[in-house]
Amino acid sequence: MAGLVGCGGGNGITGTGGSTSTGGSTGTGGSIGTGGSTGTGGSIATGGAAGGGPIPIAEYEALALAAGCNVLVRCGLYPDQATCLSSDQVVPHLYDTLVADVASGKVLYDPAQGRACVDATNTLPCTRTALAASNPDDASCDVVFTGTVAAGGACFLDEECAGGGNCQIDYTSCPSGECCPGSCVAPPPTVGPGGDCSTYGTVTCAAGTTCTVDANGSTASCQATIALGGACVAATTAIPCTYPLYCDKMSGTCKAPASTGGACNPAEDALDCDTQTDHCDTTTLVCTPMVGPGSSCDPVYSACPTYAPCDAKTRTCVVEPAVGQACDPTGAFCQGGNCDSTSMTCTLMPTAGACS
Secondary structure, X not given: OOOOOOOOOOOOOOOOOXXXXXXOOOOOOOOOOOOOOOOOOOOHHHOOOOOOOOOOHHHHHHHHHHHHHHHHHHOOOOOOHHHHHHHOOOOOOHHHHHHHHHHHOOEEEOHHHHHHXXXXXXXXXXXXXXXXXXXXXXXXXXXXXEEOEOOOOEEOOHHHEHHHOEEEOOHHXXXXXXXXXXXXXXXXXXEXXXXXXXXXOOOEEOOOEEEEEOOOOOOEEEEEXXXXXXXXXXXXXXXXXXXXXXXXXXXXXXXXXXXXXXXXXHHHOOOOEOEOOXXXXXXXXXXXXXXXXXXXOOOOOOOOOOOOOEEOOOOEEOOOOOOOOEOOOOOOOOOOOEEOOOOOEEEOOOOOOOOO
């Protein structure tokens, strides 16, 4: 999903990226603040008004980042839009490289699909059930950029590769955050249920299946995920329940998550609550909205939002420092980036500069 911000926490909305050492997806992101005037693109502060016109390449970065943050704030991953935009680590050099690639013809950009992707992202839901039925990564966001580099050609980004290929990069010999050259490889073929997936990266299991190690431990095959009511084992994720179902620890079956106010089990770590800003209240045993920063909390069954985890000493929800704020390298995590041991502040890797 090129151009969308992301973060950790398993929220399933958008994802940060960076290629793996074996040449995985470039991921998402880009530098902030180079989007230029909003023009026909829409309001940068809100990620662009839905239904606007095609987005010029010069405006796409800022609008896509704002749209991603709009979702992350609504779904409780950041306290506000400004903090998200300033603190979410995005892939270094991505947008500057894409702009240069589009100018040279190495990558094709579709302004209409850029608008469709931003609109789709802005409307992503914060419930697991609705999210499972709404995935722009498989639609408009997947065709915003089209690469032209054939397999074997030089690349820096997945988006440069033709036919949905990947830019295979050896990160063991290239520092993180640098422009790391690689070569385009064709996407692996998709295999159906029962297909062999023993060698990592050589095939992709079809939708609705997952690569599962067989009983003998020496081979693996694509197996269908478990449907509603199917038997599962909570202690293993070898064959998971079909998202957004979860494996109920009590019954050993795949169940649908409950809406706000529905019954839940604190031991499920909120996987049994459909709304991602809910937690399972240990007193009422129902899915309940998370408490705010400064509230009292239980470090084991935390009701705190992601950006303000429960401090074990004070037993209160404490907001993590944002980028540019003071931090303790031995203490809490930063909302974005890492705590620099020299400046004692939360910092991000530089993102600007095109790879060439």
